[in-house]
Amino acid sequence: MSRENSLVTAQWVEDNLDTDGVVLIEVDEDTTAYDKGHIRGAIKLDWTTDLQDQVRRDFVDKEQFEALLSERGVSNDDTVVLYGGNNNWFAAYAYWYFKLYGHSDVKLLDGGRKKWELDSRELTDELPTRAATSYTAQEQDSSIRAFRDEVVAAIGTQNLVDVRSPDEYAGRLLAPAHLPQEQAQRAGHIPTSVNVPWSKNANDDGTFKSDEELTKLYDEVGFDTDKDTIALCRIGERSSLTWFVLTELLGRKNVKNYDGSWTEYGSLVGVPVALGDEPGSADKVRA
């Protein structure tokens, strides 16, 4: 993969608003942002109701995903272009999710909704109509999704990258600073995980940094390119963005996103937890 295959510019999107086979989808942390205005022709996916099982803590299954995209009028051979706010964090989550279910042509709008708005490009509240399709998803691609047992086994042996903000990593905050902090779990991070905040992947305007800058970012924390990598955050959406950078922009192999992330790990009984700004050691884990 490469930047050309996985990213499009705001100008490209503006030039392709009426192109057949290009489907714009807004996926935002703020699920009401779309309703206040969106890129013309874009449909909305709500990450809380459309992409998550409403009973278990898990994604919608293959059949539900097929039903969702069929109803929204997305075809298997469409070029899906995802965008959203906050440096595309939930759009990147949706990107990873589309890949998980095997959609072949999916891209992110570089800079997302923020770049679009800062460029003063047009937003509309007009709702598009798309004819229903018959979408077929693949079985989940387990090579890009990590579960808790693999994460515990990865301590001290794989690249573990915790992409939350430094204060969350150190245990001084439990959630991003624009969300209320009360939660019933332990603070801190997985021993030996390094902290590369997801936001370091993006420029202020939300576009991704250059390949050179991104390569340097991961080299600096001692990423071993011979080892497999697991990315995590709090609920798996910011780490989707890091997964996107490592896999799609930098072409690293064997990178998984741990969507259980800190809300799962920080609630597990008996697993090691490190506090403070340092990664911590694996010694106590194995002793």
Next chain:
Amino acid sequence: MCGATEGGLSLDGVNVAKEAVIQGQVLRSGDEPVANAYVRLLDRSGEFTAEVPTSATGHFRFFAGDGEWTLRTLAPKAQPVDTRVVAATGSVAEVQVLVSA
């Protein structure tokens, strides 16, 4: 509610005693709310911590931690504006950000 400046964002439903709230409004030309601005919260080392778009009335809010923070405000056709702010648990730091016309 407790601690809110008159005209500020409502604190209904927020447990102010347990949060270090930073909130405010982005304005252009003195008093025109900017609805499509982005406010970024940077920690004491300048590291990005969070970002929110402003509301229809130009308002924004963060739940930070004790200490010094910087708000970096981006708005269409304006230069980014940095504003220093100190947050403390149990209080609400109200900030007004003015962007260039």
